[in-house]
Amino acid sequence: MPPTATAPTTPAAPATGSAVPASIEAKAKKAREALDAHVREIVGWHFNPDTGCPFWLAKQTEWKLDVRKEVGSYDDLKKLPHFEDDWLRGGPVRRWLPRGLEGKPVYVFETGGSTGVPKSRLQVDDWKIDYENFSTTLSDKTFPKGSDWLMLGPSGPRRLRLAIEHLAQVRGGIAFSVDLDPRWVVKCLKRGEMQEGNLYKQHCVDQALTIPRANPNIKCMFTTPKLLEALCEKIDIVRYGITGIFCGGTELTPQFHRFVREELAPGADFIPTYGNTLMGLATHKPFDPKDNYEIIYHAPQPRAVTEVVNPTNAEEKVPYGGVGRVMLTTLTKETFIPRFLERDQAIRRPPCDPYPWDGTGNVQPFQQLGVSVVEGVY
Numbered sequence: 001m002p003p004t005a006t007a008p009t010t011p012a013a014p015a016t017g018s019a020v021p022a023s024i025e026a027k028a029k030k031a032r033e034a035l036d037a038h039v040r041e042i043v044g045w046h047f048n049p050d051t052g053c054p055f056w057l058a059k060q061t062e063w064k065l066d067v068r069k070e071v072g073s074y075d076d077l078k079k080l081p082h083f084e085d086d087w088l089r090g091g092p093v094r095r096w097l098p099r100g101l102e103g104k105p106v107y108v109f110e111t112g113g114s115t116g117v118p119k120s121r122l123q124v125d126d127w128k129i130d131y132e133n134f135s136t137t138l139s140d141k142t143f144p145k146g147s148d149w150l151m152l153g154p155s156g157p158r159r160l161r162l163a164i165e166h167l168a169q170v171r172g173g174i175a176f177s178v179d180l181d182p183r184w185v186v187k188c189l190k191r192g193e194m195q196e197g198n199l200y201k202q203h204c205v206d207q208a209l210t211i212p213r214a215n216p217n218i219k220c221m222f223t224t225p226k227l228l229e230a231l232c233e234k235i236d237i238v239r240y241g242i243t244g245i246f247c248g249g250t251e252l253t254p255q256f257h258r259f260v261r262e263e264l265a266p267g268a269d270f271i272p273t274y275g276n277t278l279m280g281l282a283t284h285k286p287f288d289p290k291d292n293y294e295i296i297y298h299a300p301q302p303r304a305v306t307e308v309v310n311p312t313n314a315e316e317k318v319p320y321g322g323v324g325r326v327m328l329t330t331l332t333k334e335t336f337i338p339r340f341l342e343r344d345q346a347i348r349r350p351p352c353d354p355y356p357w358d359g360t361g362n363v364q365p366f367q368q369l370g371v372s373v374v375e376g377v378y
Contacts, residue, residue: 019320020350027356031301035357036073038302038331043071046336051100055087056336058095074305077329082314083340088119088278096122098333109159111277118157121277126334127159130280131167133300134273137283142269143171143244147219151177152208152227153248159277164222164246176215178207205230212240220244225251232264248273254293254362261293273297274363278337279304279328285352285359294347294362298355305329306360308348311368314341317358318348325366342366 020028046052047060047067060067063080070079093108101124109127110118149168155161161177168175188197208231212218221242223231228247231237237245245260245268252272260270274297275281282304285296299306308324310316318324326344330337345367346360 031356035302042331053098055095089117110157146172148173148217149175150221152223222246224249244269257293296359296361298359
């Protein structure tokens with residue numbers, strides 16, 4: 001069994017240092033300039049009467065603010081109010097469709113609802129673009145082109161099943177999926193029905209066990225930490241041919257990270273990720289033993305930006321190595337979400353190569369949120 005997880009603490013000496021490494025200062029400056037230019041483009045799109053969506057055009061009128069004139073850089077987004085959680089709960093969802101994208105096929109994806117009524121995000125191609133970009137970060141040796149995938153994770157109304165299927169197709173493979181409803185597990189756990197929740201988890205694992213046995217071309221998989229552990233209790237997934245594991249969820253602690261690499265699937269390439277329906281998909285800092293198995297994520301800038309801010313004053317970042325609340329800004333032509341305070345907390349980490357912008361380490365549910373967060377099969 002993995003070691004018992006402990007509450008997040010601020011390390012006395014951050015593994016990745018306390019300042020931007022001199023070797024990437026120039027890259028960090030160039031990335032910031034690209035971000036500022038991207039902000040101008042996205043704000044110009046969403047607040048233009050010809051291309052913007054009804055929601056943001058109405059907000060601009062309500063604020064009595066010409067956003068396109070006021071916002072010329074990422075820092076200028078502070079002139080706008082923080083994005084409110086409830087704006088994405090309920091409908092009508094068409095208020096989020098930019099006029100410049102009318103007539104295109106539209107998808108609606110929902111969050112997990114672990115902190116209340118699920119939030120909805122309207123998308124056209126963002127879900128494909130996010131995973132196409134992520135595909136370029138995967139090793140062709142451990143996630144071979146032409147190999148098939150096992151998808152053991154949430155299905156609709158989330159975007160994850162479609163996204164993993166698209167990722168597999170982009171890499172020339174087929175995705176084999178298990179029907180999984182994590183909301184039922186959350187309900188069981190909230191009612192205190194731990195046995196029922198475990199039975200459902202086992203039901204999902206039992207479905208997954210039949211797939212690699214019948215399809216030897218499966219070399220890659222996506223799953224959550226709890227389901228990965230449950231699957232590995234039944235079979236040696238490396239012996240079954242799995243060479244690459246893509247894993248997501250807030251249970252991805254340093255303890256679990258070490259457990260996977262040393263005991264659950266030694267020899268397999270383990271790729272942790274931090275993402276959700278609102279942000280897209282963050283990638284992780286390349287594994288470095290000096291980080292003591294801490295998983296450090298970097299948002300897909302400039303399409304999304306994360307900052308680690310003071311929980312009592314979101315206008316200021318915590319120092320490098322400090323723990324704060326994650327603040328998300330999403331910047332695509334389909335979705336504009338400025339300065340949304342996420343349900344997560346993390347350690348602020350400095351830029352790295354190949355990601356010359358701030359990272360978030362040891363992401364966990366925000367402990368001061370004031371509501372119960374039940375992660376279920378995550």
